[in-house]
Amino acid sequence: MNDTPVTVWILGDQLLRAHPAIEAVEAQAGRRNMRIVLVESDARIAQMPYQRKKIVLILSAMRHYAASLRERGYLVDEVRAPSFVAGLQRHIAQHRSQRLVTMAAAEYETRRFQQDYLSQALGISVEVLPNTQFLTGRRNPFPDVEPSQRVIMERFYRAMRRHFDVLLEPDGSPTGGAWNFDRLNRRPLPRSVAPPPPLTFEPDAITRRVIAEVEARSGGVGTATGFALAVTHAQAEAALADFVAHRLAAFGPYEDAMSAAHDVLFHSMLSPYLNIGLLEPLQIVRTVEEAYRAGAAPIQSVEGFARQIIGWREYIYWQYWRLMPGLRDANAWNATRPLPRFFWSGDTDMRCLRHVIERAIATGYTHHIERLMIVCNFCLLAGIRPSEVNDWFLAHYVDAYDWVMQPNVIGMGLNADGGLTATKPYIASAAYIRKMSDYCDGCRYDPKRRIGPDACPFNTLYWNFLIRHEATLRANPRMGPAVLGLARFDASEREAVTRQAEMVLGEN
Ligand SMILES: Cc1cc2nc3c(=O)[nH]c(=O)nc-3n(C[C@H](O)[C@H](O)[C@H](O)COP(=O)(O)OP(=O)(O)OC[C@H]3O[C@@H](n4cnc5c(N)ncnc54)[C@H](O)[C@@H]3O)c2cc1C
Ligand code: SF4
Structure with a gap:
């Protein structure tokens, strides 16, 4: 055996x-x-004004990870630099x-840094191993697809399910008789249903020290x-079990x-742990599959959840790597407005946006539909520059990383990639928000109006978006029915919507 010392560098989001x-x-x-070696880099932490709870999560999980490796007999160096x-x-x-071995970063810039710069900067040889945190890192379901080609998520998801044998019967057919049970889902929350709050964890001495350090920054x-x-594997597994x-x-x-009234509802809140390696995708999917086989959960919930993990999450990572580095500059709808200032405080009369922004600031979490149908919906309708929206998400969320942010925000949320991630722009008026939430109750705006002092800005901006982009939207078979609604509008109605939209955008 060779006695030359070898360093293994573990990144803070690779705590496998x-x-x-x-x-x-x-x-x-x-x-x-x-x-x-685990390095806490001041420059990385200060790269942007990140959510403080996210910095605590990463630093505390890194320190706990180092301690657990030492307990297992490894020689570990924790460096602050x-x-x-x-x-x-x-x-x-x-x-x-004499040599450094590391696993390829999930994020583009860091991987470039590992592959193209690190060896020269350190003056030793550097080996970058393939990333194993994602199933697509182990198996690319569509290796020959060009970046300009569209692969819809459903096709991707079925390929992943077949390859990793998830929710399949012995004859290869999907468990429960269908690949997708969405028709049974998508219900609003009745007032009588109170979701149980997720498990929380009392900070220990390590975490308390990190909290004090982060508060001092x-x-x-x-x-x-x-x-x-x-902040540990055991705690993350307890969160999964809960x-x-x-x-x-x-x-x-x-x-x-x-x-x-409820932040998490029936969502898992597992993304912060998955994204730093405290949990892994197949581990989660096998656990929920077992729950189904044991009769603890119905197929529409188990299939719907498995689709999030091996469908959406893996698809997003796969999209990121095939569309980078151009994704950040994508701006298919030519959106040029700056992000309104209220995004940094929540100080707006729009009750839905106020709640979601205040929640993101306070907890670093809002669930998927709030990110998509409240925040991104508003930004797409209002024509906000995609890179600014991306940075806002990156700064606010505990589970935010470049690989997950760009395809979700620029691709899915803002449809700025020309439809490579989602086949239609996710836009909606107040009718959708009213149907799926209780936000409109008690809002200063009227969800049924699109013009006038009380008109809901989502309505005004929604119709204004359809008017401005009518020709493009008509050409999209999935958007055609929405544009048909414009047939009811005469010239003066169009003019009134446009004028009111200018007013709304001027105010914000
Ligand atoms: C505009 C926008 C921004 C987003 N930003 C992030 C982000 O910064 N970090 C992040 O992890 N997810 C992000 N997502 C995806 C998704 O909203 C979150 O993963 C999810 O809300 C996390 O909460 P949860 O764990 O309770 O999810 P659940 O609803 O319980 O879903 C289970 C898991 O599925 C995975 N998942 C589902 N959809 C996606 C998706 N589209 N992309 C990636 N993973 C997915 C997550 O790992 C999640 O934990 C974003 C989505 C949108 C539309
Ligand atoms: S009325 Fe409009 S702004 Fe107010 S909560 Fe409903 S959708 Fe949001």
Whole structure:
């Protein structure tokens, strides 16, 4: 066995129980010759004003991860430094490492940095192993598809289900007799239903120290105080078990419902853990599949949830890697307005937006439909520049990373990629928000009006969007029926909508 010291660099969002770089180096060089390093980079933390609870999550999970590796007998170096390079240089000088092994980052810029720059900066050889946090990292279901070709999510999802044998019968047919049970879902939340709150975790000494450090930093969104997320594998697994026991069964029916009274409803709140490696996709899918086989949850909830994990999440990651680096600059609807200032405070009379923004600031979480049909819907209708919306999401959410943000915000939410991620723009007037939420009750605006001082801005902007983009929308078979509504509008009605939209946009 070779005695040259080898360093394994683990990124803060790669805290896998079985890390491929640790396993590879241990097998090649032996545990004695391996040093595992985790670097807390000031420059990375200060890259933008991030949600403080997210910084606590990552730093605390990294420190707990380092402690658990030490308990398992590994030699671990935790470095706090101005940058990744400075931290790694310090570590390498101290331990005289000749080689560094790391797993490819999920994010484009960091992966470029690992592959193209790191070896030169450190003056040693660098090996970047394939990323195993995503199932598409192990198997690309459509390797020959060009970036300009569209692959719809449903096709992608079925390929993933077949390959990883998820919710399939022995003859290969889908469990429950269908691939998709959406027709049974998408219900609003009845007033009589009270979703059980998700499990929270009392901060221990490590987390309390991180909270104090993060509170002492300037900048950032929200507060570190009140942090109650999982920071270890065991806690994340307890959060998964809690979801399966208490919320999975009703996940499907209420997955699109929104409520001012409940943040999480029947969602899992597992994305913060999945995205940093405390949980893994197949582990989650096998757990919910078992719950179905044990009769603990109906097929429409279990299939709907599995589709989020091996369908949407993997599809988004796959889209990111095939569309980068051009995705960030995509702007198919030529949206040029700046993000309204109220996005940083929640100070708006639109009750739905106020609730969602205030929640994002306070907790770093809002569920999928609020991100899509409240925040992105407004931004798309109002013509806000996609890169600004992307940065707002990146700054506010505890589960935000470049790989998940760009395809979701620029692709799905704003349809700025020319329809490569979603086949139609997700736009809606107040009628949808009223049907799926209780936000309109008590709002200063009238969800039934599109013109006049009390008109709901979502209505005005929705019809204004249809008028402005009528020709493009008519050409999209999925949008045709929405544009038909414009037939009722004479010239003066169109003019009134346009004028009111200018007023709404001028005010915001
Ligand atoms: C505009 C916009 C921004 C988003 N930003 C993020 C983000 O920063 N980070 C993030 O992880 N997800 C993001 N999503 C996807 C999705 O909204 C969140 O994953 C989900 O709300 C997290 O809450 P949950 O764990 O309770 O999800 P659940 O509803 O319980 O879903 C289960 C899991 O499915 C996965 N999932 C479902 N849909 C998606 C999707 N479209 N993309 C990726 N994963 C998905 C998540 O891992 C999630 O934990 C965004 C979606 C939109 C439309
Ligand atoms: S009336 Fe309009 S602005 Fe108010 S909550 Fe409903 S959709 Fe939102």
